[in-house]
Structures are given as structure tokens and as C-alpha cells.
Amino acid sequence: MFTKRHLASVAIFAAAAITLSACAGSDTPAEGDVDAATATSAEAFGGLDALIEAAQAEGELNVIALPDDWANYGEIKAAFEEKYDISVNSADPGVSSAEEITAAKNLKGQDTAPDVFDLGSAVALSSTDVFAPYQVENWAEIPDENKEETGLWVNDYTGSMSIGYNSNEVPEPESLDDLLGADYKGAVAINGDPTQAGAAFAAVGLATVLSGGTLDDFTPGIEYFGELKDAGNFLPVDPTPATIASGETKVVLDWSYNNLAAAATVDGWEVTTLPGTVYTSYYNQAINADAPHPAAARLWQEFIYSAEGQNMFITGGAYPVTLAAMNEAGTTDEDAIAKIGNLEGDIVTPTEEQSAAASALLAEKWAAAIG
Amino acid sequence: MTVANTPVLVSDAAESETTRRHSPSGPAKRARGLAKYLALTPFAAYVIVFLGIPTTIAVVSGFFTDEGAFTLDNVAGLFAPNVLATFGSSFWVSAVTAVVGAVVGALVCYALLGTRADGPLRSFIDSVSSVLAQFGGVMLAFAFIAAIGSQGLITVLLRDSFGLDIFADGVWLYQVQGLLPVYIYFQVPLMVITFMPALSGLKLQWAEANATLGGTRFTYWTRIAFPVLAPSFFGSLLLLFANAFSSYATAAALISQGAQIVPLQIRAALVSETVLGRENMAGALALGMVVVMVVVMWGYSVLQNRTSRWQK
Amino acid sequence: MTRPSTTRPDTSVAVRMGTEPSRLVRWVILGVVGLVFSIPIVAMVVFSFRDGLGGGYTLAHWTGLFDEDAARTYRNLFTGIGNSLLLAVVTVGIVLLVLLPTMILVHLQFPRLRRTLEFICIIPITVPAIVLVVGLAPVYSVVVKVAGGSVWTLAFAYGITVLPYAYRAIQSNLDAVDVVTLSEAGRTLSANWGQTLWFVLLPNLKRGVLAASFISVAVVLGEFTIASLLNRTNLQTALLQVSQSDPYVAVIFALLALAFAFILLLSIGRIGRTRTGSSS
Numbered sequence: 001m002f003t004k005r006h007l008a009s010v011a012i013f014a015a016a017a018i019t020l021s022a023c024a025g026s027d028t029p030a031e032g033d034v035d036a037a038t039a040t041s042a043e044a045f046g047g048l049d050a051l052i053e054a055a056q057a058e059g060e061l062n063v064i065a066l067p068d069d070w071a072n073y074g075e076i077k078a079a080f081e082e083k084y085d086i087s088v089n090s091a092d093p094g095v096s097s098a099e100e101i102t103a104a105k106n107l108k109g110q111d112t113a114p115d116v117f118d119l120g121s122a123v124a125l126s127s128t129d130v131f132a133p134y135q136v137e138n139w140a141e142i143p144d145e146n147k148e149e150t151g152l153w154v155n156d157y158t159g160s161m162s163i164g165y166n167s168n169e170v171p172e173p174e175s176l177d178d179l180l181g182a183d184y185k186g187a188v189a190i191n192g193d194p195t196q197a198g199a200a201f202a203a204v205g206l207a208t209v210l211s212g213g214t215l216d217d218f219t220p221g222i223e224y225f226g227e228l229k230d231a232g233n234f235l236p237v238d239p240t241p242a243t244i245a246s247g248e249t250k251v252v253l254d255w256s257y258n259n260l261a262a263a264a265t266v267d268g269w270e271v272t273t274l275p276g277t278v279y280t281s282y283y284n285q286a287i288n289a290d291a292p293h294p295a296a297a298r299l300w301q302e303f304i305y306s307a308e309g310q311n312m313f314i315t316g317g318a319y320p321v322t323l324a325a326m327n328e329a330g331t332t333d334e335d336a337i338a339k340i341g342n343l344e345g346d347i348v349t350p351t352e353e354q355s356a357a358a359s360a361l362l363a364e365k366w367a368a369a370i371g
Numbered sequence: 372m373t374v375a376n377t378p379v380l381v382s383d384a385a386e387s388e389t390t391r392r393h394s395p396s397g398p399a400k401r402a403r404g405l406a407k408y409l410a411l412t413p414f415a416a417y418v419i420v421f422l423g424i425p426t427t428i429a430v431v432s433g434f435f436t437d438e439g440a441f442t443l444d445n446v447a448g449l450f451a452p453n454v455l456a457t458f459g460s461s462f463w464v465s466a467v468t469a470v471v472g473a474v475v476g477a478l479v480c481y482a483l484l485g486t487r488a489d490g491p492l493r494s495f496i497d498s499v500s501s502v503l504a505q506f507g508g509v510m511l512a513f514a515f516i517a518a519i520g521s522q523g524l525i526t527v528l529l530r531d532s533f534g535l536d537i538f539a540d541g542v543w544l545y546q547v548q549g550l551l552p553v554y555i556y557f558q559v560p561l562m563v564i565t566f567m568p569a570l571s572g573l574k575l576q577w578a579e580a581n582a583t584l585g586g587t588r589f590t591y592w593t594r595i596a597f598p599v600l601a602p603s604f605f606g607s608l609l610l611l612f613a614n615a616f617s618s619y620a621t622a623a624a625l626i627s628q629g630a631q632i633v634p635l636q637i638r639a640a641l642v643s644e645t646v647l648g649r650e651n652m653a654g655a656l657a658l659g660m661v662v663v664m665v666v667v668m669w670g671y672s673v674l675q676n677r678t679s680r681w682q683k
Numbered sequence: 684m685t686r687p688s689t690t691r692p693d694t695s696v697a698v699r700m701g702t703e704p705s706r707l708v709r710w711v712i713l714g715v716v717g718l719v720f721s722i723p724i725v726a727m728v729v730f731s732f733r734d735g736l737g738g739g740y741t742l743a744h745w746t747g748l749f750d751e752d753a754a755r756t757y758r759n760l761f762t763g764i765g766n767s768l769l770l771a772v773v774t775v776g777i778v779l780l781v782l783l784p785t786m787i788l789v790h791l792q793f794p795r796l797r798r799t800l801e802f803i804c805i806i807p808i809t810v811p812a813i814v815l816v817v818g819l820a821p822v823y824s825v826v827v828k829v830a831g832g833s834v835w836t837l838a839f840a841y842g843i844t845v846l847p848y849a850y851r852a853i854q855s856n857l858d859a860v861d862v863v864t865l866s867e868a869g870r871t872l873s874a875n876w877g878q879t880l881w882f883v884l885l886p887n888l889k890r891g892v893l894a895a896s897f898i899s900v901a902v903v904l905g906e907f908t909i910a911s912l913l914n915r916t917n918l919q920t921a922l923l924q925v926s927q928s929d930p931y932v933a934v935i936f937a938l939l940a941l942a943f944a945f946i947l948l949l950s951i952g953r954i955g956r957t958r959t960g961s962s963s
Binding site: 062064067068069070074089090091092093094095103105106107108109110111112113114166167168169240241242244245246247265266267268269 | 730733734735736737738759816817820823824827832911912913914915916920923924926927928929930931933934
């Protein structure tokens, strides 16, 4: 029964909605740190020490989607906190790159918005309007193909796709075909859905190149997983440190740094890289243009790309972007790199076009292949 | 004709008398009427700001593209066969878990009848139910993986001691069927919490009247108790259905491949790292969910009107 | 109208009348359901004692809780617990001060609005949190400007989240108790509305109100999505943080969080009962 009363309430409600969205849309200017928000290098602050001071005045840094056991971010965050006495607020460790950008948009203007991002390439390339350009002090050490020219996004580390396995239950796989065998029944998992998660996308990429295909066409990879499913070896659950520790996911295709982190916590978990082409993909650092703590955000970048920060990535099993320059300068942590071995062999990384084509292909064919 | 009628008749008479004696007329009456409506405003304002506006924004986003142009494409996308299939799956899972949860929960409430309301058993079960009703997400999923996963405690026990392999035909825990036991785990406690007040409100004199008139336990329950409890039972059932229908975190933790139920479709639209720009589809999917709930609520209110016919 | 509770019939009489189950039936039902429901919890406990993938058991994960390195993780966890408790208090406040009076008012004065109220109170559960937060974000950007950015403002969103459960719990009670007659009785005895509410209605609604408070506290303690998407720290987001470093610790903390919530609710129930005297 719609009465005038109902109409009136609808009208009030609509008016309120319009007013609120208008309020939300207006920009509040940052107070007093306009310089920091547009600084494109440490020089703009007057040197690294001035940057450190400005960051310490802010006192906090908001990071997002940085789990402690992902490429040793736990140690990196702790080291940053200790060195500069700035507390690191780590939010939402489990979210994907797309959700990082969504969080930045949702929380725009609030002081819980993320200051810095660590993103997969697809998301980084399509979200540049959210970033502020910044060039770290050792900008020259980063190869040109690993950075956007003004510093909107910069590669930070990569891993290689690896296979982690429960050495107590299954034998070490030596080729992709091994995984189709009876030893691995109900055992093989990938880290998410390839149409949504970068690590799973990379697993299909790995299967593609190891099946003799190229990154232009992910069909061999999709077909491989179809075969895996038909053999009854594919397990559609999300592998986490907990499922690895409980023995549920006996074989996991994931980035080397993730599998190595699991091996460090769970007795009996081993990691191997299959012989042949090595699949890698860099993640990207970017600064939020509306960062609530812009100076701290820029200091974080400086820290990440310093030898100290980059070596901590190696400890976590990842290969930092300045590795070549560090090897030349002799600042690489030798023990750490010895443990994971150098990134050698035929290394492939998908380009933007290859990624887009593969995404489209997966959106079409993945569900049917494993469903 | 039922026992339930009598108190109401009395209060009707009482109300009309007091209304005649106490209520003012003319402008004073209108002022009092206005005051009553004003008393509703805090709740109304609260709900509008924190529920109405966000829901509208979220649902309306389904009618716009990324650039802001009006479009019906997203809504049309709702009728794609695979999306309809996910709505069907969601509906099926929610209905089954709601019914099973409601029945088992009602049985537990029945088993608690006659215990002291402030006694240890009741307190224990109230608290456990409240805690378990909200136990969900990653941890609940893992608890089930640890219990009945392919290497779970119970699975291994059954396999080694009884030779019974529950996963002989494939691991169903990570498919839509696997959601059933997991959802029931929080549906039953929710039923216990929301239905217990109704069950303990059954008046003793009704049972006595039934016994005096020569009825049995069977007639008590079928002719008196069930009908009186029906609105609350179905109301709780509806709540359970809605709870399962929109449940997201647990399913996301168990099912990593594909999007077989609607909340997982929403996840796919919102969080994809590799296929971008489908956020507005999530708004359309949310609209679809609200529509389903409206239809179910309408069915429920039709049912309500029937059952309450001889309650008042 | 309701017979005082002290003159309950004999148990055997009650069983024959059908108002109570027999002891056997009661314990069979509770026993079977209890056993089935304890399985996942037991599985979690057993997991927390496992020593890696080779089989064998160890206490190391539990004793490791007291390690010094863990202090940094605990800082976040304690902040989360404190925030969640604060949020629980404010949310229950909203339920008791906004929802409850409105429900009583509608029940007494606006019977035709009952369906509308029921529908409104079930909408929050139909829109999943990950979509709702898309709409909540702009609302909160205004709330932050008005009321500051601290975490208690999250309780406004939580109040909406608990609406379906609290509504159902209170409504079950309202349906069972003849509120109309009671309020008229109070009014005829010359109590004003405040006194009627406090002395006549609320004691009869105690069960529903307690149930609503319980479920509200449980919802707030278990809520993850909204806090995570608005980047605030509460118990569940802090637990997730912790779980990223060590799966065993994560399971242990989840068990501890469940136990903590359980004990908290048990105490609330105890307080609620002793303060209002004997219950019906």
C-alpha cells in the first residue's frame, strides 16, 4: 500500500543519497604535506635524510596485501619499523591486486587508505591513474624494461614457478607428465583460479611452456590441466600453509618464494623447479597518489630498493630486480642466493599482449576444462 | 475456536474501552499520532543512511558501465545460462541447508524444553550456539578440511578402521555438495538461537487444556504447538535461507576454482587480477540476489497470512 | 495471564502431556548432535599438535606462543581484541536502544508496518558484505569527517549486519508473549509508557533480548569482511594477519578466539540472569 507517507520517505531518502554522494565526492586538500605528495625523488625533499625526517614526522605507513610469508615481507616490514621508528599498519594480507586498487578508491581521503601497493603486472598496467610517480635514489640500477619511465610503477621482485610437494607421501616430480601418474591422485593444487589470481595464471603459463607451447597461446596449458583433472589428480581447493601442513594439498604449483616459505614452516615439504623453460613474472611497486602518508610511502620505496631491502627478498626466495647490479657491486647476500640458486636457463615472462590474450582465453576455456 | 483466541478477545475489549476512556480527541489526538511517527525516525534514519544508501549504490551500480553510461547489459548478463545455473545452485544449497538446519535446530530446542532457563545446560548451549552460528570463513573451511578432507581425521579413521573411503568417487568436499555439511554447521546453531524463545513461549495451560480434553501428546503437538509455532519456525527458516544464500567467505575458502554459486560469481567480478573491469557486474548480481529474496519473502508472507488466520 | 513458573508440573506429568521430552530422548538428541558438532573442533585441536607432515605429535606449537619473537604479532592481536570488544558493546547498544523500542512500538501501534519492518530487517542478509561495502565506502567517507576515523564508527555498519538475527530473536519472543495485553494492563494500572516498558514489557522480553544480545556479540566478534574492506583492525583481521606466518599458530588462535567468545557470552548470560532475578 503505497501512501503519501511512503512517497515522502522515498523522496527524503533520494535527497539524502544525492547529498551524501556530493559530500563524498568533494576533495579535501592535504594539510601541509603538499610537497611530499608530489615529490618525484628524494632530491625534492632535499636529500634522503630530509625524506627520513618527513616520514618520521608522519609516523605511520599503511601497507596492504603483504602477508608476512610472501617473499619475506614479514622481515622487511619489521626491519623498516625498527630502522626508521615508523609503525607499519599491515591491512588485508589476503587480498588480490585488484582489491588493493579497490581499497584505495573506497578509502580515498581517509587515513586508513593504503600508501603503497605491490601489484601483479596486469593490474599495475591498467591502474596508472591511481599512482604517483617516484624515482628512487638507485634508479639507474633498475633495468629499463623493469620500470615505467616516470616511476609510476617499478618491478620489485620475481620468483620462478615451482612445485612444492609433500616428500613423505609423494615422490619428487621430475616432469609435468609425472604429475599425471597414479602416485599423485587427488594431490595437485594451484594457488587460486587462473581467471582471478596471478599465481594460478602463472601455473597455467608454466604448463604451457613445459608442454612445448609458447606464451602467445595458453591452450597447451589449459589442456594439460584438463588431462590432470581427467586423471583424477587435480584438487580444486585453495592451498594455504594450513592445508599444506595438514597434508591435504600434497603438491602445489606456486611461486618459488611461497613454496619455500611453506617449506620453512612445515617439516617434510620440499620444493623443486622442473627442468626446462623457467616461467617468471615480476610484481610492481607503486605509490598511491592520495596516500595519507606520502613521505613514509616514498621512504618505503627507498628501503625496498636499497641493497638491504633487496637482499631480504632473496632470503624469502624471490629474485630482486636489481640483482644484476648488486652482483656487480658485490652487495648480494651470498648465502641467501646460494640457497635458492641463481635464476638460470631459458627464462620467459609474458608481455602485456600475451597476458591479455591468455586472460581472454582462460575466461573462455578454463571453466569447461576443469569443470 | 482455538485456545489461542481467548486472550486476544479479552484484550480487544479492554483496548477499546481504554481507548474510549483515555485517548484524547481532536488536535491533541493528532499531536499524539505525530509523536508516534516521530518515535520511528531514529530507526528510519539509521536504516536509510547505513542500509538504504549503500544497498542502493551497490545495486544501482549494476546499471552503469565503467565509464558511467547507463546500460542494461549487466542485467541482461544475469540471464546467461551459466549465471542462471549459479543462481540455481545457490538456491538449492540454501534451501537444503535451511531445511536441514531448521529441523535439526528445532529438535535441539525441543530437547531443551523443560530444562531450567538459567541452568548450566541451557547456558552452555546458548553460548555454544551463539559462537558457532558466527563461526565461518577460512577457519571453518579449514576445520572441515582437517576433519573430513581427503587427509582429514575422520576420513583417515574411516579408511583405516572400516575400509570405507568417502571420497572413492572423487573429492566432493571442494565442490558445491561439499558446502552442505559446512553450511549446516552454522545453520543449526543459528536456528537454536532464533527459535528457542518461541518454543519456550508455549504456554503450559495449553498442554493442560489438551490433556484435560483427552488429547494425547500427538494431538498437542500437531493441533496446538505446531500451528502456534509455525510463523516463528518459518521466519527462522527464512533467516537460515538468507544466511546461506549470501554466505561468501566459507565458500571462497573451500572452492578455489570457478564460481558455482552467486557470491563466488560476485567475487570473480570484483577481485580478478587477470580479467579486469567487471565490477559493475557485481552490482547486477547483487540486484539478482535481492530480487530472489523479495520473492521468497513474498512467499513467506503469503504463508504467514494463512497460518495466522486462526491465531488472532 | 501466565502461570508463575514456580508451579511447574512434575517431570513425568510434563512428559506425558508432551511439553517436555523424556530424559532418554533429550540426551539422545543432544548427545548425537553434540558429537557431530564437536568433530571439526576436535580435528582442529588434533591438527595443532601435529609435528609436520611426517606424523607424530608435538607440543611445540602451543609452547611457541610464549616466544618473545611473537610479541610483535601480539600487539596487533590485542588491538584487534580491544577493538572488537568495543564494537560489540556499541552494537548491542544500538540494538537495545534503537531496534528494540522500534520493534515494540511497531508491534503495539503500527501492526500494519510489521511486514515492512520484517523485510527491512532481512535485507542486510541478502546483500553480501563484499557488495555492501562498495556502497558503504562513500557513506563512511562522510562519517569519518563527521565522527572521526576511529574504529567504533564501524559499529553503525555492524548494527545493520546484526539486524536480521536480532530482529528474529526479539520477534520470536514478541510473538510468544501477549505484549498488547501486558501493555494495556500496565497502562490501566496508571503506569506511564516508560514504566510499562521497563517494569512490565522488558522482563517478559528478557529471553529475546538476551538472545539478540548474544547473537550480536557473536556476529561482531566473528565479523571479518566489512572491517577488512574498510581497512580497520578487529579480532578477525588480526587473526588473519597472524595466520599468514604460521598455520599451526593460526589454528591455535582460532580455537582460542572461539573459547574467548564462548566464555564472554557465558558471563554475559550469567550477569543477565542474576541481575533480573528468577527467570520464567
